[in-house]
Amino acid sequence: MITLSDVRKDYSSEVVIGPVDLTIPAGGITALIGPNGAGKSTLLTMIGRLLGLDSGTIEIAGYDVTSTASKDLAKIVSVLRQENHFITRLTVRQLVAFGRFPYSKGRLTAVDEELVSQAIDFLELADLEDRYLDQLSGGQRQRAYVAMVLCQDTEFVLLDEPLNNLDMRHSVQMMKHLRRAAAELGRTIVVVLHDINFASHYADYICAVKDGKVAEFGTCESIMTEPVLTRVFDTPVQVIDGPNGALAVYY
Structure with a gap:
């Protein structure tokens, strides 16, 4: 599992991530969702040690991200950022x-x-x-x-907005590939997504981030409710029954 304990990142007196306490279970897909600027990508990059912490600890499978040697950490967790400078x-x-x-x-x-x-x-x-x-x-x-x-x-895979710039068909294909990787390869996948409906359809757990903190964490069923989504996104959200589960509709 991935454990964040009292994790904090201070950018300025006005912009702060944390404190965050979070446990992401091993196995399956956990989606990080929330408004723009909520801190989703920052949390992911701190978990992957691409960004340092100002306080707190992060452990992946019992290994302290801050103190574990890079050569050892690279065999435990892999990270894909959204900026692919190929x-x-x-x-x-x-x-x-x-x-x-x-x-x-x-x-x-x-x-x-x-x-x-x-x-x-x-x-x-x-x-x-x-x-x-x-x-x-x-x-x-x-x-x-x-x-x-x-x-x-690696057992743990961190993906920052892998659907960025993909059309609908390619987004669906990508999420199906990730679902297979979790199920068939036994990977624990943590993914930042903008589309709550992709998260609800393909993820096992959803972590809703708002204002640099974890607003909600739980199963898709527990997060895909009108009160939770309306509170997280600061806009009215209707949740309807779709052919493959709950769907969020913004209005």
């Missing part, structure tokens, strides 16, 4: 292979190559593995980055 002369396979760096240090073994192939196949990229990243669509490129993260073979 190098155009990398092929899909070369990009995915970067996920093996914590183990191979750049010298891929036969086992590494097999894991790269498995990640490429899992994200349905086999036909594109020799294509350069700048030759791909946004959705294809996003799948390649997720394949790289899965190839790192």
Whole structure:
């Protein structure tokens, strides 16, 4: 599991994240949702040690994120930020292979190559593995980055807005891939999402963040209620019964 205890990040006297106390269960998908500027991405990057804490502790599977050696932490948790500054002369396979760096240090073994192939196949990229990243669509490129993260073979996977700039069809495909990764590969996936309905349909738990704090945490059923969503998003929300569960409608 992932445990945050009294976590705080001070940007200024007016902008503060925390204090946050949160336990994210192992297994399945936990979605971080909330208004723009609520602190979702900041929480995720602090969990992944891409941003330091001003106070508090974060533990992943019992390892203190602050004090654990980078080489060891990289075998426990992998992170995909929303800013993917890719190098155009990398092929899909070369990009995915970067996920093996914590183990191979750049010298891929036969086992590494097999894991790269498995990640490429899992994200349905086999036909594109020799294509350069700048030759791909946004959705294809996003799948390649997720394949790289899965190839790192960590139990915990942190994804910051993986649906960013994807259309509806590619967003659905991406969430189905993540659902499969959680179910078939046994990964614990924490994902920042803007669409509450994607969160409710594909996640196991939802963490609603507002004003730098955890406003609500629980199962999708407990979060997908009109009082909770109206309070979190500061706008009237109606929850209706859809064909595959609750749907939030804004008005």
